[in-house]
Amino acid sequence: MISTVADLSESELLARIFPRLHAGTSMLLGPGDDCAIIAAPDGRTVISIDTQVQDKDFRLLWPNGSTSSGFDVGWKAAAQNLSDINAMGATATALVVSLTLPGTTPVSWVEDLADGLSAAMVALGASACSVAGGDLSGGSELVVTVAVTGSLDGVEPVLRSGAKVGDVVAVCGTMGFSAAGWALHESALPPQGYTPAQAHAAALFSRPEPPLAAGPLAARAGATAMMDISDGLLRDATRLAQASGVGCDLDGAVLKQFAGRLTECADALGVDPLTWVLTGGEDHGLLSTFPAGSDLPECFVGIGSIVSMDVAGEAVTIDGQNFKGAGYGTLGWDHFAV
Template structure:
C-alpha cells in the first residue's frame, strides 16, 4: 500500500525531506530553526521566486501516458530559479521551498522532489547553493514555490534594460526543446515509442538544462543586457526591447538552423519547428546583448542586432519583418491565457 502525506505528521514528513536536501558552502545555519542563515559575500542580495502549479505547469499524468515524477518537478523548480539568478550575472547562494500538497500525494513523490531539486543544483553547476528550508501546507493540488538568493560577488548586475543601438544579440542554451517536449507529452504518442530524438525533447521539457556558467561569463565579457528565456524568445525579446527603448532584429537564417534540431518532433505533431524556437518557453537559455565588436563567450551564438526604435515601429522583427505563424497567435507562454 502506498504511503501518503495524510498518513504522516508534518514533522514526520519533514524528517523524510531534510536528509535529501543539498547543503552548499553558503549555508551557515540550515533547516530546523525559524529561519536559515546564509552567507552574504556581497553587500547586495539577488532574489527571485517561481511557482509550478499542478495541471497548469505540469500534469501528474499526461495524455500520452507519461507521468511527471517528483524528481522531474523538483529538478525544474531548481532549474527555473537558478536560471533567473544566472540571467543577472550572479551566482546562486540559497533556495527555500514552499510545498502545498493534497493528502493523497504519495510520500515517495515528495521524497523524489527533494532529491530532484538537490540533484539539479549540483548537476547544473551551482553546488555552492544550499536548500535552506521551507514550508509545508495542504491543498487541493500540488503547488511548488521556490525562492532563490544569489550574490554578484562584486560585479555589476546585467539588466534587461541595457541594450543599445549597434549591439549584437546573442543566445546561449537550448531553444524550442521544452515546447517540443510539451507537445509530445500532450500528444497520443506513447513515450515507449519515442525515438532518441523525441526522447531528448521530452527529457529537456521535464528537466531543463539552463547554462548556469554562461551568465557570469557574459557579465565578465561586457554584456549590456541579459535575461532568462522563460516565456519564449519573441516574448522575452520584446520585454528586453521595451525595457531598453530599442528594437531587436533577429536573423531568420540562424534561427532556422537552430530549428533543424527539432524537425523530427515538429513533423510528428505538425508544427513549424521555427515556431517552437521563437515562442517556446522553459528552456531557460540566456538572451543577451553585447557591444558590436565584443567576442562572444563560449556557447553564445549571434542571432541579430539592436537598432534605434522609431515611434511607430515594432520592437522585435525578423529580417526586418513582423513574424507570422505563431501557435494559436501566441508570442510565447502566458500564465493567464485561456
C-alpha cells in the same frame, strides 16, 4: 503502513525530506530554526521566486501516458529559479521551498521531489547553493514554490534595460526543445514510441538544463542586457527591447538553424519547428546583448542586432519584418491567456 502524506505529521514528513536536501558552502545555518542564515560576502543579494501548479505547469499524467515524477518537478523547480539568478550574472546561494500537498500525495513522490531539487543543483553547477528550508501546507492540488537568493560576486548586475543600438543579440542554451517535449507529452504519441531525438526533447522539458556558468561569464564579458528565456524568445526579446527602449531585429536564417534541430519532433506532430523556437518557453537559456564588434563568450550564438525603435517600428522584428505578419503566431507563454 505509511504511503501518503496524510499518514504522517508535518514534523515526520520534514524528517523524511531534510536529509535529502543539498547543503552548499553558502549556508551558515540550515533548516530547523525560524530562518536560515546564508552568507553574502559580496554585500548584495539578488532574489527571485517561481511557482509550479499541478495541471497548469505540470501534469502527474499526460495525455500520451507520460508522467511527471516528483524528481522531475523538483529538478524543474530548481532549474527555473537558478536560471533567474544566472540571468542577472549572479551565482545562486540558497533556495527555500514551499509545498502544498494533497493528503493523498505519496510520501515517495515528495521524497523524490527533494532528491530532484538536490540533484539539479549539483548537476547544473550550483553545488555552492543550499536548500535552506521552507514550508509545508495541505491543499487540493500540488503547488511547488521556490524562492532563490544569489550573490553578484563582485560583478555588476546585468539588467534588461541596458541594450543599445548596434549591440549584438545572442543566446546561450537550447531553444524550442522544451516546447517540443511539451507538445509530445500532449500528443497521442506514446512515450515508448519516442525516437532518441524525441526522447531528448521530452527529457529537456521535464528536466531543463540552464547554462549556469554562462551568466557570470557574460557579465564579465561586458553584456549590456540579459534575461532568461522562460516564456519564449519573442515574448522575452520584446520585454528586453521595451525595457531598453530599442528594437530587436532577429536573423531568420540563424533561427531556422535552431529549428532544424527539432525536425524529427516537428514532423511527427505536423508542426513548424520554428514556432517552437520563437514561442516555446522553459528551455531557460540566456538572451543577451553585447557591444558591436566584441567577441561573444563561449557558447553564445549571435541571432540578431539591436536597432533604433524609430527604424524597427516594432519591439521585435525578424529580418526587418513584423513577425506576426510573417505567420509566426503569438508571442509565447502567458499564464493568464485564455
